[in-house]
Amino acid sequence: MTLTTLNNCPAPAKLNLFLHVNGRREDGYHLLQTVFQLLDHGDTLHFTLRDDAQLVRVTDLPGVPQEQDLIIRAAKLLQAEVQRRTGALPRGVDIAIDKVLPMGGGLGGGSSDAATALMALNRLWNAGLSREELMALGLPLGADIPFFIFGENAFAEGVGEDLQPVSTPDCWYVVIEPGVQVPTAAIFSAEGLTRNTEAVTIADFSRHLAERNSANGFGRNDLQQVASSLFKPVADAVEWLGAYGEARMTGSGACVFGAFSTQEEADEVLSNVPPHWSAWKAKALKQHPILSML
Known part of the structure; x- marks a missing residue:
């Protein structure tokens, strides 16, 4: 039976458990090291084949024109690749999205949506x-x-595309959305950004985890100081959540997270979050929910 729809395809959030900037290439890209952690929280996408070749996002996303949306751009790349391989243009698709993750949050929402589109359309086509x-x-x-398609928690190097699977803590996270969008380019171009953090290895991270049963205390987010100085709500969220344990910004911001051993601990913290912030809890995932599609 030929598939014509794929509904309820998850696009999970990610956290950067640490994020180090080790240098900068001649082309301007920064060399990074990080551990990516998948979360059981994110957007959901729905795909329905059309009778023409059009790729249509049927959900309105304020501030994101369809032609700029990573979902549509990814779908166009795959559609063109299928045509190149088979000589035939695959059928178009209507794509709906239940958008949960904030833009400019450091949770990888747009990238995760694009990755889910590539995985789902690879199957549908x-x-x-x-x-x-x-x-x-x-x-x-x-x-x-590439990390979201890789589909497992990963130690990443280079620009972020050099990936190795890594074990991470089985825990709960509380994530605070401070209510600001942090533009990644502004953080990476800041004069005060640390760009020479000494390289670590995957063995260093794994050893720390084995000794402490927690990623807390390993490394730092080199982008956090710059983001906190430019966006006070980020600094405020780090300070508030830090009263319950180690708090860190993810990615280039703005979201801030803390790790907790149990759901009950996470719930306790959530119940105290000031009302002017959005906040939620999520369980750590070991792999992407639709990795089996590949």
């Missing part, structure tokens, strides 16, 4: 691309996209 081929297809659109 019977395109047959491997995980590695989809990762390579998505990389030009965003350095985080």
